Amino acid sequence: MRSQHATNRLASYSTPLILAVLLVGLVVLVAVFGDRSLARTAAETLVRVTLVVSLWIFVGNSGVISFGHAGYMAIGAYCSAWLTLKPQSKALFLPDLPEWLMQAQWHVLPAAIAGGLLAAFIALLSGAAILRLSGIAASIATFAFLAIVNTVYSNWEGVTGATSSVVGLPRYVDHWVALGWAVAAIVAANVYANSASGLALRATREDEVAARASGINMYRHRLLSLVISGFFTGVSGALLGHSIGVLNPDSFYLGITFISLAMLVIGGIGSLSGAVVGVLLLSVLIELLVRAEQGISINETQLALPSGSQEILIGIAMIVVLIVRPNGLTAGKEFKLKPQWLRQSRLVGAKSTN
Amino acid sequence: MSKLGVFDIAVRYGKVPAVNDLTLHVDEGERVFVSGPNGAGKSSLLKAISGAAATSHGRIELDGDLLTGRPPEAIARLGISMVPEGRDIFGSLTVEENLRVGTGLRRDAEAVEEDIAEIYANFPILGERRAAAAGALSGGQQQMLAIGRALMTNPKLIMVDEPSLGLAPKIVDQVYDTLCTLQEDRGLTLLIVEQSSLRAARVGGRMVLMRGGRIVGEGNAADMVDRDALAAAYFGQSPEKTETAT
Amino acid sequence: MSNLAQLFFDAASLGGLYAMAALGIALIFGVMKLVNFAHGEYIAFCVFALIVPSTDAVAVMFLGKAPALILIPVILGLGAAIAVASEYVVFRHLRKADPVAMMIASFALGFVIRNALLATYGGRPKAVSLWPGLNTPVDIAGASVPLLQLIVILSTLLVVTGLALLLKKSRIGLEMRAAAENFTMARLLGVRANRVITGAFALSGALAAAVALIMVTQTGVADVRMGGQIMLVAFIATVLGGLGSLPGAVAAGFLVGIVSVVLQAWLPLEARPFRDAFLYTLVIVCLLVRPQGLFVPASAKPRV
Numbered sequence: 001m002r003s004q005h006a007t008n009r010l011a012s013y014s015t016p017l018i019l020a021v022l023l024v025g026l027v028v029l030v031a032v033f034g035d036r037s038l039a040r041t042a043a044e045t046l047v048r049v050t051l052v053v054s055l056w057i058f059v060g061n062s063g064v065i066s067f068g069h070a071g072y073m074a075i076g077a078y079c080s081a082w083l084t085l086k087p088q089s090k091a092l093f094l095p096d097l098p099e100w101l102m103q104a105q106w107h108v109l110p111a112a113i114a115g116g117l118l119a120a121f122i123a124l125l126s127g128a129a130i131l132r133l134s135g136i137a138a139s140i141a142t143f144a145f146l147a148i149v150n151t152v153y154s155n156w157e158g159v160t161g162a163t164s165s166v167v168g169l170p171r172y173v174d175h176w177v178a179l180g181w182a183v184a185a186i187v188a189a190n191v192y193a194n195s196a197s198g199l200a201l202r203a204t205r206e207d208e209v210a211a212r213a214s215g216i217n218m219y220r221h222r223l224l225s226l227v228i229s230g231f232f233t234g235v236s237g238a239l240l241g242h243s244i245g246v247l248n249p250d251s252f253y254l255g256i257t258f259i260s261l262a263m264l265v266i267g268g269i270g271s272l273s274g275a276v277v278g279v280l281l282l283s284v285l286i287e288l289l290v291r292a293e294q295g296i297s298i299n300e301t302q303l304a305l306p307s308g309s310q311e312i313l314i315g316i317a318m319i320v321v322l323i324v325r326p327n328g329l330t331a332g333k334e335f336k337l338k339p340q341w342l343r344q345s346r347l348v349g350a351k352s353t354n
Numbered sequence: 355m356s357k358l359g360v361f362d363i364a365v366r367y368g369k370v371p372a373v374n375d376l377t378l379h380v381d382e383g384e385r386v387f388v389s390g391p392n393g394a395g396k397s398s399l400l401k402a403i404s405g406a407a408a409t410s411h412g413r414i415e416l417d418g419d420l421l422t423g424r425p426p427e428a429i430a431r432l433g434i435s436m437v438p439e440g441r442d443i444f445g446s447l448t449v450e451e452n453l454r455v456g457t458g459l460r461r462d463a464e465a466v467e468e469d470i471a472e473i474y475a476n477f478p479i480l481g482e483r484r485a486a487a488a489g490a491l492s493g494g495q496q497q498m499l500a501i502g503r504a505l506m507t508n509p510k511l512i513m514v515d516e517p518s519l520g521l522a523p524k525i526v527d528q529v530y531d532t533l534c535t536l537q538e539d540r541g542l543t544l545l546i547v548e549q550s551s552l553r554a555a556r557v558g559g560r561m562v563l564m565r566g567g568r569i570v571g572e573g574n575a576a577d578m579v580d581r582d583a584l585a586a587a588y589f590g591q592s593p594e595k596t597e598t599a600t
Numbered sequence: 601m602s603n604l605a606q607l608f609f610d611a612a613s614l615g616g617l618y619a620m621a622a623l624g625i626a627l628i629f630g631v632m633k634l635v636n637f638a639h640g641e642y643i644a645f646c647v648f649a650l651i652v653p654s655t656d657a658v659a660v661m662f663l664g665k666a667p668a669l670i671l672i673p674v675i676l677g678l679g680a681a682i683a684v685a686s687e688y689v690v691f692r693h694l695r696k697a698d699p700v701a702m703m704i705a706s707f708a709l710g711f712v713i714r715n716a717l718l719a720t721y722g723g724r725p726k727a728v729s730l731w732p733g734l735n736t737p738v739d740i741a742g743a744s745v746p747l748l749q750l751i752v753i754l755s756t757l758l759v760v761t762g763l764a765l766l767l768k769k770s771r772i773g774l775e776m777r778a779a780a781e782n783f784t785m786a787r788l789l790g791v792r793a794n795r796v797i798t799g800a801f802a803l804s805g806a807l808a809a810a811v812a813l814i815m816v817t818q819t820g821v822a823d824v825r826m827g828g829q830i831m832l833v834a835f836i837a838t839v840l841g842g843l844g845s846l847p848g849a850v851a852a853g854f855l856v857g858i859v860s861v862v863l864q865a866w867l868p869l870e871a872r873p874f875r876d877a878f879l880y881t882l883v884i885v886c887l888l889v890r891p892q893g894l895f896v897p898a899s900a901k902p903r904v
């Protein structure tokens with residue numbers, strides 16, 4: 001006989017399981033029935049799942065909107081590129097890299113982890129400063145952080161290639177690799193959210209002032225969640241680089257900031273399931289819109305949406321969701337096994353609540 | 355004819371009910387005290403009347419005009435003015451600017467100037483400090499300013515939420531003297547939240563007693579004090595204590 | 601000496617531009633606690649209103665052909681109109697939402713406007729020559745100063761004093777200040793919420809238009825991105841000045857402009873491209889020391 005508390009706890013650990021099963025199911029379907037372009041779309045989507053779940057680890061728990069995560073992505077992506085590119089091409093395109101980095105030829109997995117670690121370290125430094133500010137001011141400071149990263153990476157000619165793209169990254173990220181990282185991020189997000197720190201942080205989300213008064217050290221918890229979030233965001237950047245094979249500072253600027261926030265908001269900032277649902281839904285929508293922009297022929301008449309309508313329509317969808325359903329489609333609820341199912345019998349469960 | 359009519363209203367914050375099944379009538383020129391313990395729903399009642407809080411049930415009328423569902427600025431135009439709990443003075447505005455915020459709905463520019471002159475005559479300290487930031491006034495002065503400010507919309511009904519809060523007894527006497535004089539001069543209707551039933555009895559008027567979001571007693575303030583004392587005997591709360599606590 | 605004078609004029613004109621942009625942000629934040637991420641796109645919108653809609657590389661003047669006496673009020677009105685329209689279409693429906701939701705909505709709105717501009721005008725920056733005569737230099741105190749810089753400095757002073765007078769002396773100004781401090785109390789006194797908010801958006805949009813006119817004359821370019829950078833500076837200035845404080849926003853706008861010009865002059869050549877990174881880092885460090893803002897008494901609580 002378990003106490004209600006224990007079954008509730010168990011139920012909350014069922015969320016990542018359900019989400020993982022959902023993603024694995026999708027990937028298996030794609031692997032069995034899909035063609036190569038669908039597999040590519042699946043990989044892209046799963047990279048976005050990794051990104052948005054990482055973003056949720058910070059935003060969903062702290063309630064502070066971050067516009068700076070594309071910066072952590074860039075840091076992870078370039079780090080992995082430095083470690084995995086062939087020394088010859090580095091000598092050619094990135095001549096100012098230090099000698100040991102120039103010669104480095106790491107395996108892709110430790111390189112991705114190193115990208116995550118560097119992003120986490122920068123998250124620690126930047127967060128230590130930014131998170132001293134209160135909610136809205138902190139959000140603006142994250143935006144400034146994004147601009148700092150973009151300025152540095154767009155001008156650091158010999159190290160990042162500045163605005164000319166870095167090419168030739170090993171394209172090892174297929175749907176299976178992306179799936180692995182997406183599931184890892186989901187598990188980490190769930191473990192953090194149910195940890196003492198995650199629970200305390202979510203208590204502060206409702207009322208900053210009251211939480212401060214109750215002695216919760218909001219700053220430390222925010223910083224911890226940002227560091228964990230930064231790690232997986234850095235990894236998602238590395239994955240993005242190694243799935244398209246090309247890096248450019250502007251791929252990690254306003255566009256991806258907007259899309260990832262849109263996914264989070266539409267799915268629902270309040271829950272991990274919301275983050276995943278948002279990515280899946282918007283990815284399908286984006287795919288449809290991209291096809292529509294390329295044109296569909298019906299009875300020999302070519303119909304095509306003007307280019308740019310994808311972004312415009314997603315922006316409008318985001319605003320409509322904020323107005324009509326401010327907590328997003330999942331409204332803060334998680335996919336969970338019902339606690340009753342986890343109890344040995346309903347009768348015993350009912351007694352234990354008394 | 356009843357001036358203010360509150361019919362079976364309910365107010366809730368999220369799922370928390372603050373006022374339930376509350377019906378109340380206030381006649382023109384009447385002085386009504388609302389009393390009751392903390393959390394009884396007194397402020398919520400006033401907020402519902404002024405439009406600052408939404409009602410989830412029932413209706414509120416003033417002289418036959420329906421107030422329910424109207425925004426606060428529209429209700430102010432119908433002749434209701436409010437001195438909220440904690441006074442809510444605009445601290446960064448000057449004293450005179452505070453008085454003028456509420457004159458936007460008036461078309462009688464000359465009368466506005468006369469009203470301001472009259473307020474300065476009644477409260478010379480406000481006149482002296484008319485150009486000073488209102489946030490620098492003392493608590494008692496702020497209370498006077500809040501009452502003056504409420505007058506400037508030229509209302510028929512003024513609602514005052516706990517005017518004695520945080521003020522020394524002597525200042526509270528002054529505040530009530532002012533309110534009573536104004537009422538006589540202008541034929542105002544007054545609805546006042548006052549925790550101390552002793553104070554209400556001393557000032558005089560009708561009193562309604564609230565508890566748990568409902569009206570649980572009603573009568574002449576002077577008679578109610580005895581009953582309140584009786585209730586206190588049962589509930590173990592002395593009315594004297596409430597007086598000193600406020 | 602002349603170098604110093606040059607530096608002074610550069611700093612004053614850039615600071616003035618930043619101050620105007622920051623005022624546009626702070627006005628709206630003051631009355632409805634909205635950090636308006638669409639503000640930069642109002643600026644871009646006003647810039648592109650000068651030229652004929654087309655994706656061609658060469659810009660053909662449209663409104664920009666009109667004489668200044670007509671052009672200036674029309675563009676200011678257009679800026680006010682798009683700001684008021686965005687309030688009506690988007691933010692009005694989010695009045696009861698928390699500031700975070702409004703902020704995200706404004707971010708989305710800005711993205712929509714930006715992409716609409718990209719779709720109609722194409723992504724490449726276009727050369728636009730509006731009032732080219734204004735870039736002819738004038739000699740003052742041994743420095744050769746483009747006429748435009750003088751005009752920018754003068755018009756900033758004009759706009760800032762005009763706005764201060766409006767806020768201090770007019771009915772709507774009084775209502776805006778009261779509403780900024782306590783919106784509910786102002787409404788209880790009969791202040792119309794819609795009037796105040798519409799007024800704030802109109803003023804903010806007109807400020808965006810003024811910034812647009814100055815920027816396009818100075819740079820000679822119409823670029824969708826030009827609103828974004830200055831909006832970021834404006835945000836930073838409003839945080840630095842203390843969120844919600846109008847005088848703070850103006851002062852911080854000038855300060856950021858001055859520091860930016862000084863960095864540009866003193867940084868070694870190879871570090872200059874990184875100027876903005878230094879600038880923003882400096883700002884974050886400043887905020888570490890005074891999280892409530894530079895121009896707000898230390899006793900004041902953060903408003904958000």
Ligand SMILES: Nc1ncnc2c1ncn2[C@@H]1O[C@H](COP(=O)(O)OP(=O)(O)O)[C@@H](O)[C@H]1O
Nearest residue numbers: 367370371372391392393394395396397398399
């Ligand atoms: N803004 C609010 N949000 C949530 N609950 C509130 C709010 N204001 C009041 N309440 C609750 O409503 C009830 C009545 O409060 P109130 O009307 O302020 O009572 P009173 O003025 O008689 O002390 C209390 O239980 C209080 O906690």
Ligand SMILES: [Mg+2]
Nearest residue numbers: 396397398439
């Ligand atoms: Mg109360």
